[in-house]
Amino acid sequence: MxxxxxxxxxxxxxxxxxxxxxxxxxxxxxxxxxxxxxxxxxxxxxxxxxxxxxxxxxxxxxxxxxxxxxxxxxxxxxxxxxxxxAASAASAEQQPATSLLLRRAGWLALLVALVLPIVFADNRYVVDTATTVLIYVMLGWGLNVVVGLAGLLDLGYVAFYAVGAYTYGLLATQFGWGFWQALPVAGAMAATFGIVLGWPTLRLRGDYLAIVTLGFGEIIRVILVNWTEMSGGPNGITSIPRPSFFGLPFKPPGDEPTFASFFGLEYSPHQRIIFLYYLILALALLTNLFVSRLRKLPIGRAWEAMREDEIACKAMGINARNVKLSAFALGAMLGGFAGVFFAARQGFISPESFTFNESAIILAIVVLGGMGSQLGVVLASLVLVLLPELGRDFAEYRMLLFGAAMILIMIWKPGGILARREPTLAYRSAEAGR
Amino acid sequence: MALALQQLINGLTLGAVYGLIAIGYTMVYGIIGMINFAHGDIYMVSAFIAISVFTLLATFGISSVPLSLLVVLLVAVLFTSVYGWTVERTAYRPLRGSTRLAPLISAIGMSIFLQNMVQLTQGARVKPIAPVLVGGVDLLTVDGFTVHLAYSQVLIIVVTVTLMAAFTWLITRTSFGRQQRSCEQDRTMTALLGINVDRTISLTFMLGAALAAVAGVMVTVYYGVVDFFIGFVAGIKAFTAAVLGGIGSLPGAMLGGLLIGLIEAFWAAYLSAEYKDVATFSILILVLMFRPSGLLGRPEVEKV
Structure with missing residues (x-):
């Protein structure tokens, strides 16, 4: 060449x-x-x-x-x-600088995320879109555990998102559970489904795993469409209660104390939108903290090692079954949490929201962002959610452009926007260290 | 008994179509190790081409069924192969040699692109055409249930068997087939031996698209309705068939296709039509649990 x-x-x-x-x-x-x-x-x-x-x-x-x-x-x-x-000589010092830059960009992004609803308090559209971006960020971080860290290609991630959303939807409408009560249950439910899916696929690798996960996603969707008594069929579940602020609902003033009356504020429908935004921001940040801590635990190290070389891992005495299942379960649990939030935010869920396209978009976010990179997921979610939003003026073409953009970004940066697939721990030889 | 025979015929017809599409998946996987997610949409493009050409022929007043079928097949195969070539050239070739997931995402993007392109240019509504091949024979009647074999079903099965024979000959006996198989085994070595690897891969994509094109025409003749979304479901089923048979294996793709077709037909007839997809995927998962590389796939030998 x-x-x-x-x-x-x-x-x-x-x-x-x-x-x-x-x-x-x-x-x-x-x-x-x-x-x-x-x-x-x-x-x-x-x-x-x-x-x-x-x-x-x-x-x-x-x-x-x-x-x-x-x-x-x-x-x-x-x-x-x-x-x-011209620059061939001075390339060795590049790496630490970019890493520092990335960290600064991360803090900057956090700052922007924190002040965004304050700046755009009156602009419902901006806060709503930002909430959607954050849902995808959270899903991306969840899938990142499975695909980016453990290296298991999952094309049916939306199934866990659906399990979380339907668990909350059913618990809330049938048994009157609140958001916070249902959240851990739905997460556990999704994790159980993760293990159910993970169990038969332990021996599979690569693309066989991909088709099985895809099939699993479709199975869940077909069941949701057809089991009308349980899921409401294609009509879905309606009037799912919205989350409350520690028991204080976001309602116009009435008999019981509401968020607005408790804090002596004037009621405004924006309060709920902004609360939902901060809620998903908190959930997403917790996810991020959780995952980045996990990466430093033995289990996280084992995931990354498994991604790089499964045989070497087994030879080192790592239990491949537990490592894979824990990745599936944790990834599924995070997807389930995102699902609960989705159901609570929309107030309405139907199988329409959990098609393969959704799985494809979440996977695209992880891969486009650069596998294993947390900040990359944020960038990719921004691109993939905002691109169709910006294209609203020529609505007919937006999915066309979306597909084209996926191809072009991949060709432009095959490793993802922030390609940094280096293990958290690496053996640096004396030669490289000098 | 009669119902079983009828479902056998229906299942074989459906399975033949899945098998034709599955070969495209399996060949591409064999040669460059990627899932060509846009393959189902190539098949959908061909069905739309078939609709246009059938309508065009009808406008010109050509009513001979064999002639119009032949013309439509040739035109659809020609144009669809160009689509296959273009997809590879634009979305996959620039990514050859990068990570395993990059072409997968690019393929998903291509699939979204093709679906929306067809939706924009050909309309989002379901397109029905006047039946091309009508009639059939009643094979037997048991207890008032008549087993019907439509001519279109005969056509699909005959065309598929012929194509399979031709294809097996092409892959096992011709110089192109040898090049194709050697690319599957070792692309670098093949290139060193003076074979144009890029051209072989392009031809593989075109061949896969051509078979998908035949499947698209057959489905148009069989069902008579087409919409821009048919590629997704057929693509997933065909890919499942390829994996079930053992991805990378040509007879496996055909076997997998037939099995999926039969499972669907029998499940829909005896158990429930709504859950036939669940049955398909559950059987796939079951088979893979016990034979992780598919029914006819070679088990992967790992070297450390």
Whole structure:
């Protein structure tokens, strides 16, 4: 590869044109059946319709885009090469600086998160969106235990999210349990499901595990859709009570003491939104603290060791079964907590919210963020939640752009936005230390 | 008894379709070790191409069933292979040699992209077409229950068996097949022997897409309705089939497909139609518990 780079000649314009023409030809082939032709329903029968102008526009855009892209990449490569030659000497000191920078960024992010609802107290939309981001952050941190630390590929994480949400939904609507009573029970329930899923999959590795977890997620969803007596079927569970502030509900003033009347404040619906925001922030921060502490315990070390080399772990006398099951159970429990919060915040849950797409997005958050990186999860959640929000103006295209963005970010940074997959503990040889 | 025979026919038809899609998964997994999540959507794209071409042919007044089937098959295979090639070239090739999860995420992104692309360009509503191949034969009647074998089912089974034979020949006997198998074993060594690895991988994707295209056309003929979401469910089932049979093994993919089709048909007929997906996945989990590398898969030998 490096030999090729040094031998690189400036590419002639004719060559670029030929390359772009080839792209345009492929674009034409791709576009004819999808953009050029379409079928419209006309009185019960389909009729063919054509959109040639759109097709030619598409081909033209591809031609120009390819031309610019190739040129840009070549230019960028040349720039980077000369820059790399200049800076090849002073690269050794880079690592500690970025690590410090990351830590500062983490504290800064925490500060922003803390003051955000105060600054945007009147803007319900911002606080709501930030709450959604935090739910994904928490889910991402939970899945990070399974995928990032223990290295077990889980494509059905949404199942535990659903178990948590439905446990709270059922306990609250059927038995009148409160949010705080139900939280540990729902977490334990999700953890139990984690073990139930983990048990049969202990011997599986890699992609076999992926399909089994995916299947498990689908099983849970199909059961939720069809077991109408338990889950309400496709209609879901409605009027789930909202969490209260240590027993003080967020309601307009009435007979019993409410949050507003107890603190002598004027009632405002924003109070509940802001309370929910701080609630999920606290839950997420607890998760973060919990997971980062766990990483320093023997169990956390064992997860990371298991991710790197399972056979070596077994040879060292680590109980692979317990290590894997504990990762599944803990990850599931955190997902369950997030589910409880989700149910409490929405007040309504249905199987619609727990599809495979959700699992895919959570996994994407973990991988895009950089596996095992806590701050990366925050960044990726921000990107993945805000991207469709920003695209609301052209709502039709937002999922299209979402898919494209997932591909592009992966190509741009295959290791994730903050790729730092180094073990917490590492053996540094004397040579490297000097 | 009659019901069982009917479900056997239905299950075989369904299984043949799953098997055709599963081969695409298994080949791609065999050669570059990744789950091509967008494969189900490639199949969905082909079903839409089939709808368009059937409608186009009807507009031109071509009513001969064999001719229009042949034309649709050829056109769908051609265009869908281009889609297969493009997916590999844009979303997977830049990620070759990076972490194992990177192409998986990129594939999920591609799947979301394709689904929404089709939804935008072809509409979100379910598209029904006029039945292409109607009729069938009644095989036997027992206690008032008639076992019906539709011509479209015959078509699906015949086409699948023919394709399977051709495909086995292609992989085991031809020069391309040898290149493909050698890439599976060791890509670096294959490259050193002067084989264009990138081209072989591209061709593998195109072949997988071509088989998915056939499956897409067959399903369009069989069910007569298509929407942009069919790729997801079929993709998951086909992938389950590939894993059940042992991922990386071609006969395994076919066997897995048939098994899944039969399980679904019988479960839906005798137990409950709602829980047929639960049955499929539970059986997958059960099989993998006792045979972790699938029914026909080679057990992974780990070297330390």
């Amino acid at each position: 490096s030999a090729l780079v040094f031998a690189q000649q400036p590419v002639s314009f004719a060559e670029r044109l030929r390359d772009a023409a080839a792209t345009a030809f492929i674009a034409l082939l791709l576009g004819v059946p999808m953009i050029g032709l379409t079928t419209v329903d006309q009185g019960g029968a389909l009729r063919i319709a054509t959109r040639w102008p759109a097709l030619f526009a598409f081909v033209g855009v591809c031609f120009a885009g390819r031309l610019l892209l190739r040129w840009g990449i070549d230019y960028w490569r040349a720039q980077r090469q000369s820059a790399a030659r």
